[in-house]
Amino acid sequence: MDKIKEYFESLVVMNDMDWEVFSAKLVKMEFPKKSLILEIGKTEQYLSFIEKGIVRFNIPKLDYDFTFGFAFENSFVSGYDSFLTQQPSSYHLEAITDCILWRISFEDLHTVYQTTTVGNLIGRKAVEDIFLKKMKRELTLLEDSAKTRYIKLMREQPELIRNIPLKYLASYIGIRPQSLSRIRKEIY
Missing domain, CATH: 1.10.10 (Arc Repressor Mutant, subunit A)
Known part of the structure; x- marks a missing residue:
C-alpha cells in the first residue's frame, strides 16, 4: 500500500484522515500470470492501482488476439468505460505477469468522493492518467x-x-x- 500512498502524495496533499478513509476501502488482490482480471461480458466493479505487474487490454478473436493497451506498475487500471457506466465490458483485462493490485469498488470510491476533502481530486488524477495514455496511443495510430x-x-x-x-x-x-x-x- 506504500506505493499507492507515494503516488498520491506526489500529486496531492492528503491529510491523515483522508488517507485513512481512502486506504480502509482498498483491497489487495493478487492475480497470477495469464489470469483474467476482467472478462468480456462482466461489469467492471473496481478502479485498481498496480503495485506490481503488467496488465493487457485485449479483445480475443478466433484468428487473432487484438491488444489495444497495457498498464504498468504505479499506474491505474480499469475497464473504465464499464466502471463508469456499470455496463458489461467488451474486452478483457489480463495479467500478463503476476500482478498485485490495490482495488477500490465503485461504491467505495463514491463514498471517498463524498467524505474526504481530496476524494474528487484523487478520482480526477486517476482518470486523467488513463485518458492521457489512451489519447497518446490513438494519435500515434493515426499519424x-x-x-x-x-x-x-x-x-x-x-x-x-x-x-x-x-x-x-x-x-x-x-x-x-x-x-x-x-x-x-x-x-x-
Missing part, C-alpha cells in the same frame, strides 16, 4: 507509420519491449507479428 510506432515504443516505453511478448506488441501497434519481425530486422 505514425508502424516502424515509427515501434521506435517510439522502444524510446518511450522500453519496459514494453523487455517484458511483453512480440505478438502482443505487434497487435498493440496495429500490425501482424510477421510485419513486426521485418521492422525489427530493419532496425537492428
